[in-house]
């Protein structure tokens with residue numbers, strides 16, 4: 669019998685320090701009014717100087733493993749979605765594996781920018797369903813403040829730090845991962861990128877002086893692609909399980925911009941606004957972590973009844989996009 673992959677536990681971690689729109693007004697030429705009306709963001713969290721992506725991932729992972737009723741020793745594999753790893757190598761997955769004491773687990777990082785969690789979830793689902801592993805820890809963690817230029821008002825108001833995690837298991841009760849769709853199109857790679865620090869432009873005095881270690885984004889171009897791709901991914905994912913839009917009880921879109929969320933929400937007219945789960949106002953865009961942080965908060969704040977479906981969707985640099993349909997058992 670083919671094992672069924674389910675999300676058996678979730679956890680999240682947000683740093684304590686709050687960076688509000690009022691704080692940003694003191695740093696760049698912007699206003700609370702502009703940020704709220706263009707993005708829906710009020711504040712975001714910023715990690716301490718001595719707090720790294722792995723630290724946030726470890727905290728979220730511990731919470732998810734406990735929520736799943738497991739011990740770190742029972743984890744077979746660790747996937748970490750991040751594009752702000754502690755190091756280019758070793759992987760952040762290895763740092764998290766050591767800190768947790770997950771002695772029998774292999775691990776690797778997954779880089780699909782803001783869609784990283786959905787990509788990692790799709791790998792975990794496949795690993796569980798082929799019988800390769802029983803318990804997989806999926807972490808999404810980002811210290812975006814480490815690659816954000818706080819002199820560039822077009823990007824610095826958008827991003828925040830944080831981590832989320834879940835355990836995907838063959839056993840136990842949880843949210844069945846009914847279907848996952850992921851996609852990519854490298855044609856628009858340059859619209860959203862971190863230009864330097866890789867093999868094409870290794871770190872040098874010039875790359876630092878030219879600010880090439882910071883996020884570069886053509887915001888309004890990215891905006892159009894994000895709406896179109898997430899809408900299509902949601903539709904394909906629902907079609908794959910023969911589910912109708914009206915059969916979705918909760919929608920968790922990537923928390924990149926309130927106007928993008930509203931555009932996707934229009935597809936789900938039967939869903940009252942409170943069923944479109946948002947954390948954007950308090951955490952901003954935490955990239956790969958955004959969907960799983962929101963999923964953890966949703967599950968802690970609300971009872972999801974047996975048979976109810978949750979739809980996740982994300983979009984990011986690459987471009988990459990994806991969606992997943994979860995059904996409560």
Ligand code: ACO
Nearest residue numbers: 698702781782821822825887888890891894924925984985
């Ligand atoms: N405060 C005040 N004015 C600003 C600010 C700011 N923080 N930022 C930009 N402006 C100005 C611009 O300079 C411009 O002024 P001009 O008309 O005089 O030239 C004006 O506001 C409009 O700028 P736009 O970029 O056209 O503003 P837009 O309405 O597109 O909003 C935003 C910008 C919020 C970035 C939006 O385009 C967006 O959310 N894009 C999508 C981001 C996204 O989805 N990213 C996904 C993944 S992220 C990842 O993978 C890491």
